[in-house]
Amino acid sequence: MTSSNGIVMNLDNQYLIETNEQVLLRHKKRTGESVYIGVIQKNMDEVLPMINDVSNSENKEQDLIEKAARILGVIILKQPFMDGNRRTGIIAAGKFLRDNGYDLDIDPEGENLELRSMLRRIKDRMSTLNPEVIGQLSFYISKRMKEHESRR
DSSP states (O other), X not given: OBOTTSOBOOOOHHHHHHHHHHHHHHHHHHHOOOOOOOBOHHHHHHHHHHHHOOOOOSOHHHHHXXXXXXXXXXXXXXXXXXXXXXXXXXXXXXXXXXXXXXXXXXXXXXOOHHHHHHHHHHHHHOSSOOHHHXXXXXXXXXXXXXXXXXXX
């Protein structure tokens, strides 16, 4: 769904499920490791309302950063997939930004220790996605987001 300022703001189950499947199949192909494709429905039912509950201000870039932070944080917190939640969160946030004309300079398969540490804290210690966590994720994303440059 697109808002009046051109931002694709709301996500649906299929967007996240397809992203998770792509992440896991790519990981399996690359490493040969087993992957577990599937949705934990009760967790997924909590994810979308939390992701889509971002207000739309007049600042497109700030709205995108907050939404991407929410995508990343909520997927990690709620663990809606049987496998690959951190990778799916990173890629879904990047894909969301890409759909809205921005690139995110994060390598989901690489050794991005700062991001992985932040995501591990969310998963291990948080029972809710509080403003401090969203603020940290938003800051992290804002420093790595840039307008997409089309290749001609």
